[in-house]
Amino acid sequence: MKLNQILKKKIIIKELFSIQDVVRWIASCFSMADLWYGHGADNPWDEAINLVLPLLGLPPYIWNIVYKSKLSIKERKIIFELVIKRIKKKIPVVYLTNKTWFCGHELYIDDRVLIPRSPISELINNKFKSVISSYKNPKFILDLCTGSGCIAIACAYLFPNAHIDAVDISLDAINVVEYNIQLHGLENRITPICSNLFDKLPKYTYDLIISNPPYVNKKDINFLPKEYLYEPKIGFISKNNGIEIIEKIISMSPFFLRKKGILICEVGDKMIKIIEKYPDIYFQWLNIKNGGVGIFKIENK
Numbered sequence: 572m573k574l575n576q577i578l579k580k581k582i583i584i585k586e587l588f589s590i591q592d593v594v595r596w597i598a599s600c601f602s603m604a605d606l607w608y609g610h611g612a613d614n615p616w617d618e619a620i621n622l623v624l625p626l627l628g629l630p631p632y633i634w635n636i637v638y639k640s641k642l643s644i645k646e647r648k649i650i651f652e653l654v655i656k657r658i659k660k661k662i663p664v665v666y667l668t669n670k671t672w673f674c675g676h677e678l679y680i681d682d683r684v685l686i687p688r689s690p691i692s693e694l695i696n697n698k699f700k701s702v703i704s705s706y707k708n709p710k711f712i713l714d715l716c717t718g719s720g721c722i723a724i725a726c727a728y729l730f731p732n733a734h735i736d737a738v739d740i741s742l743d744a745i746n747v748v749e750y751n752i753q754l755h756g757l758e759n760r761i762t763p764i765c766s767n768l769f770d771k772l773p774k775y776t777y778d779l780i781i782s783n784p785p786y787v788n789k790k791d792i793n794f795l796p797k798e799y800l801y802e803p804k805i806g807f808i809s810k811n812n813g814i815e816i817i818e819k820i821i822s823m824s825p826f827f828l829r830k831k832g833i834l835i836c837e838v839g840d841k842m843i844k845i846i847e848k849y850p851d852i853y854f855q856w857l858n859i860k861n862g863g864v865g866i867f868k869i870e871n872k
Contacts, residue, residue, distance in 0.1 A: 590627075610664065611664065626649065630675075653667045665686045666801055679747065683803060684719040689783045695729055702857060711736075712734070718739060718783070719748065723752075727755070735761045736761075776826075777832060788808075792807060817845060818848070821869075834870075842865040855867060
């Protein structure tokens with residue numbers, strides 16, 4: 572059966588009743604479409620779950636509890652329209668639902684910010700085991716290039732006595748961060764700051780700086796799948812073949828870290844360039860088991 576044949580509204584409205592029925596139908600549609608995954612899922616089935624459950628106000632990880640639940644006709648109609656948008660316009664699912672979960676915490680997301688998918692989440696989920704000494708609890712944390720605020724919010728839950736500054740050059744991103752901070756009631760714990768890296772930061776130092784900065788060469792943007800082109804370019808692009816912002820972070824962070832303070836920075840496929848650029852710096856490259864490369868740790872002397 573061809574995609575156009577199964578993409579009929581009457582099928583989902585009249586013949587599919589449960590969440591499982593609808594997800595199976597969507598997965599079939601997605602598998603026949605020319606889609607690119609990488610914004611929270613890597614296959615049609617998980618992509619379908621990530622579309623349906625957030626629309627219902629439910630996190631994708633409770634699938635096993637709710638999959639037999641029945642959907643209303645109104646819910647099925649809304650889902651159908653978004654499936655069409657996902658297939659025909661290649662809009663990422665997270666921008667269709669405006670919801671995602673990072674380290675188990677719900678976030679509001681729209682196209683003012685990148686969709687959270689950093690492998691730094693694995694470090695947070697593992698409580699920074701073997702990265703931060705177990706007897707150390709950072710009291711002052713900087714989330715540099717915060718985007719949606721996902722890392723700042725996850726760290727606020729992990730370190731309940733810490734104060735966190737969430738910094739981004741984009742005022743649009745800071746507006747999303749503020750919304751997410753309010754969503755979690757963390758106004759007294761996280762301070763959003765619109766700044767070009769360290770320019771407007773307060774005059775104190777941090778125990779921990781975490782950054783997932785832009786590191787894509789401008790020319791490479793043209794080779795990305797269409798799904799990625801919905802995301803703000805300011806969150807992707809860095810000059811000097813993608814490493815200009817990383818260079819600034821490496822050079823400036825010692826002035827904003829306390830003694831024995833730690834910088835954790837994601838550089839992705841720029842790992843080799845950074846090693847070659849800084850032969851005298853000891854980078855501890857962190858092991859990410861669930862995929863993802865190019866995250867280093869530097870301890871301030």
